[in-house]
Amino acid sequence: MKFLTSLTFIAKYILIGLGFAALLILLMPNRFGFSFNQQQTVIPIKPDNTSEMLATAKAAVVTLQVQSKAYPINSRQCFESVQSFNNQQNACRFFNNGSGVIIDEHGHLVTSAHVVTFSSRGQVFDQAETLLVEFSNGLKTTAEIVGLDLESDIALLKVASDKTPFLPLSSKDLQVGDPIYAIGTPYMGFHQTITSGIVSAKFFAKVSNYLQIDAPLRTGNSGGALINAKGELVGITQLSTQEGSEEKLLQSFAIASSDVAVIVAQLQTNGEVARGWLGLNGEMSLNLESIVQENQLSNEQTNKLKDEISKLPFSQGIVVTGINRGGPADEAGLQVLDIVTEVNGKPLYSTSDLLGAIWNKKPDDKVKVTYWRDGNKLQSEVVLGIKN
Secondary structure: OHHHHHHHHHHHHHHHHHHHHHHHHHHOOHHHOOOOOOOOOOOOOOOOOHHHHHHHHHOOEEEEEEEOOOEEOOOHHHHHHOOOOOOOOOEEOOEEEEEEEEOOOOOEEEEEHHHOEEEEOOEEEEEOOEEEEEOOOOOEEEEEEEEEEOOOOEEEEEEOOOOOOOOOEOOOOOOOOOEEEEEEOOOOOOOOEEEEEEEEEEEEEOOEEEEEEOOOOOOOOOOOEEEEOOOOEEEEEEEEEEOOOOOOEEEEEEEEHHHHHHHHHHHHHHOOOOOOEOOEEEEEOOOHHHHHHHHOOOHHHHHHHHHHHHOOOOOOOEEEEEEOOOOHHHHOOOOOOOEEEEEOOEEOOOHHHHHHHHOOOOOOOEEEEEEEEOOEEEEEEEEOEOOO
16 A cells, blocks of 8 residues: 555656646747748748849940041140140040940930030030940940030930840939939949939929939949839939049039930931920019119119019019020010019929920920919910020
């Protein structure tokens, strides 16, 4: 009987020990080498195809080496541009380099106009005689100029080769903060480099919509490709601002592809771009003091203009300071000191807004101009002309 009692006592504590061990294994299975089949959420990692996308885009971007015709050594061009001569020279030539993008299957190539032209004292005196085009794979060919637009600084070329890789101009509207990549050949010593960044700002200047980007651009990048994260051609790189030492880049810019497409369409057809012209000069309504001084307004005119401006939303309106006699605005009945507030329903707050409202309009296109005069809101239809 005593033996059975002892055996029961031992069995009891063995069972307690086994239960405690099972509890530990259940709570900390990994520590004891056990695992249980539990469903876990697995987040798939997508492969990064950025390099593949960039390689595809890069194939359509080219390096340009440009040469002028020969000029007599005693010509004005040589005298103003060549730093030094030697006794054996009897002529001089000029050279440029830059980048370009093939935009269609026919071998049309877009670049910056300043890459394929030559200037002295801010005036273009000639365009390229020889254009050598080099692809990213090292193949070379030649090109000829189809058309130039100096105002937008865009040139359209045609390469001699067929079946070249191309990157069509995209109509996508980028937003500030969107990621971008710039492809080009800076300094000729760095063949087909890629820099990246974001869109820092968007603005209109002169005749084009620009993208300010923080991807570095240097000499030679002009005319290169600006692409988005999908590899679409969203801009043509143009210029950058630098410190006086030219060592530190401050800002970089590109023309939006949607604008380039409008320019290219005219260059293909006409070899040049004809833009609509209003035939008036104006100043922002905010600059009242400047308008008064420059136009030598009387006290009566000043008070009247000030009263007109005060009735408008803050900073809206362009005060007409000059009318070209016989021009489109003159023919439509506009007068000096009219305050133009809208063009085709688009409010105007700056002279850039005024230019932007007609930048893609052609001569003979019609626009509706809304303006204020003597407290009355008026509207005229203006038939755009062409500036001589």
